[in-house]
Amino acid sequence: MSLRPLIIDTDPGGDDAQAIMLLAASGMFNIRAICAVHGNVGLEYTRRNALYLKETAGLTCPVCQGASEALIARQPRAAYAHGNNGLSGLEFEVNEDKISRKHPWDVxxxxxxxxxGELEIFAIGPLTNIAITLLRHPDLPNxxxxxxxxxxxxxxxxxGAYGEFxxxxxxxxxxxxxxxxFKKFVMVDLDSCRTAFLTDEEAEYLDNLPMSNPWKPLYDKFAMAQRERRLLMTEEQRQKxxxxxxxxxxDAASAFVLAHPESAVLExxxxxxxxRSTLNFGQTIFDWRGRFREKPNVTLARSIDxxxxxxxxxxxxxxxxxxxES
Amino acid sequence: MSYRIPIIFDTDIGVDDAFALLLAAGNPSIDILGITTVFGNNSVDNCTENALRVCELLDLDVPVAKGARKSLFGEEKDYTLHKNNFVHGEDGLGGKRYMLKDPRKKVEDCDAVDLIARLVRRSDEKVVLVPVGPLTNIAMFLLTYPELKSQIDGIALMGGAAYGGNYLPLAEANIANDPEAAKIVFQSGLKIVMCGLDATEKAMLSKDDREMLRVVGGSIGTFYYDMVKDYVTVSERFDPNRLGPCLHDSVPVAWLINPDIVKTEPCHVEVDIVGQYSKACTVTDVLCRDNKPNAMVAFDLNREEFIKLHLDALKWLNRNQ
Structure with a gap:
């Protein structure tokens, strides 16, 4: 089977990192570029992280940097979840001169x-880069x-009550x-992502695998951050x-849906x-009962195997x- | 006699409202002080007529007063054109109002808001308001009689949804009919139990349950059996996989009778009145991230026990027949 040409647009981010490593490992994609965007942390971190991830995953594609802020309404970041540099404080050296001078919207x-017509886009951060691409090149979806x-x-x-980050x-x-x-717009939302997870037993098994590969330091940081965050909340709070x-x-769950749509329920x-609303700012509203009498514009993942x-x-x-290691 | 919870039932009566009234009237732990009507499922004139006739059927002798014709900021709707007619039938009682006797009782001279005030003042105990339609009367009562707020024990309402809607993707019909009134009620500081779609869509009346209405309910049960027929058809068109139509408005009453039947969680609820698509959404924060809880929100109910309460009420009302 031929490789699927793919653009990854991302704000890494611990779980972005997992997604990129998973997709690179899958051998199913021809990753054409990794585009960094603001989000979990600022662009000054996400572009570095993207470069580090590209090198760690052994990819040869360009890494570009896009928007540093939302189109209109600037929002606080999520450093609380991803550590100050976005990769839970993982220390690494990269040569930022290697970041492409071309903008994501042109790439x-x-x-x-x-x-x-064969290219796919996988966007796992705020959609600012994609929106700018669409504003600049409205025929992109074709x-x-x-x-x-x-x-x-x-x-x-x-x-917030309903907003997804x-x-x-x-x-x-x-x-x-x-x-x-878009001819096909697959949306892997928070509800469906939460149906894909590793059990505590599986996570523990993976955490203790004696590996010596480039993913390992990243994996360990992510695993540690996850364990630490878990301790901050009671099971009841987590359930709520x-x-x-x-x-x-x-992002790892959405990478799985990208690679194996047959393992997800899609509707x-x-x-x-x-x-407009402050209370519901950024809420995604699905017209379950067809009240707006509009044609579907997304394929929503409802659950993942x-x-x-x-x-x-x-x-x-x-x-x-x-x-x-044996 | 054991303690009976004094309530005022505020309704845009409607098929499921009629079930809620049956449940309240037929349960010895509920003391209905009065009924106030509001526009919503139908015009307030029709709803008032329905309330009087259902009272006659249930042999319920309580004052009935007419309330708001329209929402606080909206225009009066022309119900002869309104599509809502089709959910509850043109007469609001599934097209079966003609089967009910002319009521002996007359509507009160005062309006709904003044009746609520009068009943609250007279009551020895704090009163629970049970609105199952748009919250216009309740908001107006809170605005006009602030000194009586302390005499209100709480508000057990049917309306809203933590997730989803029915009128629009994010809007439940009662809240959508008067979002500003709902906002006033939710920020009143009173204890609120919000029985929204999350729980009320589980309050289904199955085919077997409907048969039981006739079996145990005598003439009252037979009327309810007939009244619900068209409501079943609408419900099936809405969602063919559903067990039956939902008795939304009975849920707050069932919670009052036995809170174990309706599972609630403390939440912060704020009504959106500005959204492009989210107007009338009861924004429900289960985590109460930035605010203290202001409502107990119903998320689940025990359907069997819930239906059984209705059948028990029917039996109780038929005890002398």
């Missing part, structure tokens, strides 16, 4: 034309086979994406938040994004060079 469009995002929430949010960071950007006319009974990772809906996700995660982790 994405040029790649889209080059691949003649050349995109599938646009997949981690974002939105059908019920509970993690940024990526979307709440730049709801206007999602609005632009929703009305852009809607957290899974184990170790989640939204088409008409989706809107609220940008947890066992398949866990098995894939383990397989991908094994696949890095070095593998398990």
């Amino acid at each position: 994405i469009y040029d790649e889209a034309l080059h691949w003649g 050349y995109i086979k599938q646009f997949t995002i981690m974002g939105g929430a059908a019920t509970k949010g993690n940024s 990526n979307i709440a960071q730049d709801p206007h950007a999602l609005k632009i994406c929703l009305s852009a006319g 938040m809607g957290f899974p009974k184990g170790r989640g990772g939204c 088409d809906y008409f989706c809107l994004c609220e940008t 947890r066992d398949a996700y866990a098995a894939w995660y383990l397989e991908m982790l094994h696949s890095y060079d070095g593998g398990i």
Whole structure:
């Protein structure tokens, strides 16, 4: 099977890092560029992190830097969840001169034309870069086979009562994406991401794998951060938040849906994004009952096969060079 | 006699409202002090007529007063054109109002807000308000009689949804009919139990349950059986996989009778009145991130026990027949 050409747009981010490592390991994609955007932490970190991830994953594609702020409404960051540098304080050296001088909006469009309709975009941060691309090149959707995002929430949010972080960071950007006319817009929302997780037993097993591969330091930092965050909350609070009974990772879950859509329940809906209300800012609204009489504009993941996700995660982790030390 | 909870039932009566009234009237632990009507499922004139006739059927002798014709900031709707007619039938009682006797009782001279004030003043105990329609009357009562707020024990209402809606994706019909009134009520500081769609959509009346209405309910049960027929059809068109139509408005009454039947959680609820798509959303923060809880929100209910309460009420009302 030929490799699927893919642009990754990301604000790494511990779980972004897992997603990129998983996709690189899958061998299913021809990753054409990694585009950094503001989000979990500021662009000054996400571009460095993106570069480090590219090198760690052994990719040769360019890394570009895009928007440093939301289109319109600036929001606070999520350093509390990802550590000050976005990768839970992992220390590393990269040469930032290696960051491409080309902007994501031009790279994405040029790649889209080059691949003649086969290119896919996987966006797991705020959608500012994609929205700018669409504003600058409104015909982009004609050349995109599938646009997949981690974002939105059908019920509970993690940024206010209903807002999901990526979307709440730049709801206007999602609005632009929703009305852009993508042929296929797959939305892996918070609710569905929370159906894919590693059980405590699986996580413990992975944490203790004697690995010597480039992923390991990243993996360990992420695992440690997850364990530490877990201690900050009672099980009751976690349950109220809607957290899974184990170790989640939204971007990793959405990467799994990108690679293996057959393992997710996908349904088409008409989706809107609220940008006027303060209380509901960035809420994704799905017209479950067809009240707006509009054609569906997203394919929403409703649930993910947890066992398949866990098995894939383990397989991908094994696949890095070095593998398990015997 | 054991303690009976004094309530004022505020309603845009409607098919499920009629079930709620049956449940309240037929349960010895509830003391209905009075009924106030409001626009919503139908015009307030029709709703008032319905309330009087259902009272006659249930042999319920309590004052009935007419309330708001329209929302605080909206226009009066023309219900002859309104699509809402189709959920509860053109007469608001599933097209079966003609089967009910002319009421002996007359509507009160005063309006709903003044009746609430009068009943609250007269009551020895603090009163629970049970609104199951738009919250216009309740908001007006709170605005006009602030000194009586301390005499209100709490508000057990049907309305809103933590997640989703029915009128619009994020708006439940009662709140959508008067979002500003709902905002006033939710920020009043009174104890609120919000029975929204999260729980009320589980309050389904199955086919077997409907048969039981006739079996145990005598003439009252037979009327309810007939009244709900068209409501079933609408419900099936809405969602064919559903066990039956939802008795939304009975849920706050059931909670009053037995709080174990309705599972609630303390939440912070604020009504959105500005959103482009989220207007009338009861924004429910289960974590109470930035605010203290101001409402107990219903998320689940025990359907079997819930239905049984209705059948028990029917039996009780038929005890002398």
